Amino acid sequence: MPASRVINFGPGPSALPQSVLEKATQGLLNFNETGIGIAEISHRSKEFVAFLSNIESLIRTQLDVPSTHSILFTQGGGTGQFSAVVLNLLARHRLLYPELTADERVMDYILTGSWSEKAFQEAGRLGGARVNVALDARKYSKDGVSFDNVPPHGEYAFSPAPAFIYYCENETVDGVQFSADPSAQTSFPFARLPRERSGLLPLVGDHSSSFMSRPIPHLGEHAVIFAGAQKNLGPAGLTVLIVRHDCLVDVDAAAKLGAAPVPLSLSYKTLADSKSLYNTPSMLPIYITGLVLERMQELGGLTYFEALNKKKAEKVYAAIRSGEERGVFQGKVQDGSGSWMNVVFNVLGDGAESRFLTGAEEAGMKGLKGHRSVGGIRVSLYNAITESDTDKLVGYMKNFVSEAGAQAFGVKFSC
Ligand SMILES: Cc1ncc(COP(=O)(O)O)c(C=O)c1O
Structure with missing residues (x-):
């Protein structure tokens, strides 16, 4: 390590492997032997398209993502998804249950820290449905105001049929995470979640700060998982989405039934239909993320x-x-x-x-x-x-x- 580099324990943007950064400097000059740097090459070039498709396979293989889910790449960070999740999943719910009033349509939020709270506030701001706090972990904290725990399974109060249930897997600010041990009372309460008539779970997880750090329990049952890249994967600027196919809905058809219009750049179906190339993606963060994922694969x-x-x-x-x-x-x-x-x-x-x-x-x-x-x-x-x-x-x-x-x-x- 050069004398000028220190150990960076920062919360994100955060440390990246030295070997990856060294390789990335080569790619800045000449991406995959094209003679063009990664920040200069067309996102529609066959080399970049192949690179992006390989990133998808690297995530799919390592996280064991089933074929029922698409892996999508976008921008706007976790914060962008606080809004996109609400817009897309309320559009889906509108198509499934057009007759419900705004008060009968409910979004369940599990609050275990500052990031789930921020997402909850955004849902309230966007409206279109009632927001129910299925759990507020502050009530179980040592001082009654801080986020310092995941409460036991019996404390959650879910709505009978929410449009979606939202949680944040790892609360980056407060240092609170659901236990990896499924038998622990502090694990995520999968068995208690309300299912839809079809049997599906409308479950949304913000995995920004734990993505690719360990397997995701019940991944195949999630409706949406999202993560900003800037913790375990790469630089800020890339957001990864794992979306179950029934959540790739026609947002314009939903708007005709009264749902809020969804900007096309936030529509999951638009992203999926265009193979994550609806508009110019963040090429350099994608490139570095690809190198990180290749290294991860090599290491096991x-x-x-x-x-x-x-x-x-x-x-x-x-x-x-x-x-x-x-x-x-x-x-x-x-x-x-x-x-x-x-x-x-x-x-x-x-x-x-x-x-x-x-x-x-x-x-x-x-x-x-x-x-x-x-x-x-x-x-x-x-x-x-x-x-x-x-x-x-x-x-x-x-x-x-x-x-x-x-x-x-x-x-x-x-x-
Ligand atoms: C868990 C979690 N969710 C969401 C965000 C917001 O991400 P962004 O700054 O990429 O919008 C962060 C940022 O640190 C985070 O840690």
């Missing part, structure tokens, strides 16, 4: 990354627990709800947090400051963070705890 795909990510998170949580025993750190998330991707904790004592951050920077580790809305420390452990990067941070945390303990000891004896 999600089996490799799931084991690695679990191990990294366990190491950081163990370091937090030993800091807690010495009164130096305080974990922010309740047991069983801690994210593998974004681990959050406080450093206790006046000025201690800023000493922690300054010391980390001096040791070559950046991006550890918590989100401005919640403060504290946030360690983002996306796929490009290696076990040795994690070990370096854990070593620093241990030293920080010992030094803080020694200082406290010194103060006691000098009194």
Whole structure:
């Protein structure tokens, strides 16, 4: 690693593998032996079209996406999907149940953190249906106002027949994630979800900050899964969608029945019909994402990354627990709800947090400051963070705890 590069524990945009970045610089000059750089070549050239189709296969194979679902590429980030999901799924619902009033049409939101809350607000803003909070995890938090947990399965109150049920798999700001253990009460409550008359689940998941970090449980039952690329996959600018075929609906036909008009650039059917090339896509982010996915495949795909990510998170949580025993750190998330991707904790004592951050920077580790809305420390452990990067941070945390303990000891004896 060149001396100027540090370990980037930032929450996104986030670290990318060094080998990928080096390869990408070649592609900027000459994409796949075309003699034209990736930022210059036509998105309709056969080389780019083949590259995009290979990215689709790499995702399909590694995540085991069934043939009932299309994989689509778009722009606008997770935030764009907060709106697109509402527009497309309400159009679908209108086509299925044109007779319902706005009050009888319901969107169920599960609130486990700041990002699901933001999506919920956007749904309320767009209107067209009633918004039901199926769960607000803040009610089960230690202080009654923060997002610090995934509540047990019995606490969800779903509508009998919602147009869709929305959740965020990993809450990047709050460090809360559904458990990977399906028997845990903090796992996603798949068995409790209301189904449609057809037996299908109208389930929508924001997987932005955990996409491609571990397998997605019940993937084939989802209506829509979306993810911005800028955590585990590549640069910002690319959004990946996995959409079940019955959700690729004619939005203009739905509008004729009274649904809100949908901009064509947000319509899932338009994207699918044009093979994600309705308009010019984000070529460079797509290219880098392709290189990341190729590397993932070579390393063993999600089996490799799931084991690695679990191990990294366990190491950081163990370091937090030993800091807690010495009164130096305080974990922010309740047991069983801690994210593998974004681990959050406080450093206790006046000025201690800023000493922690300054010391980390001096040791070559950046991006550890918590989100401005919640403060504290946030360690983002996306796929490009290696076990040795994690070990370096854990070593620093241990030293920080010992030094803080020694200082406290010194103060006691000098009194
Ligand atoms: C879980 C989650 N959802 C949505 C977003 C919003 O993504 P974007 O900034 O790409 O719109 C983020 C951004 O960090 C996120 O972490």
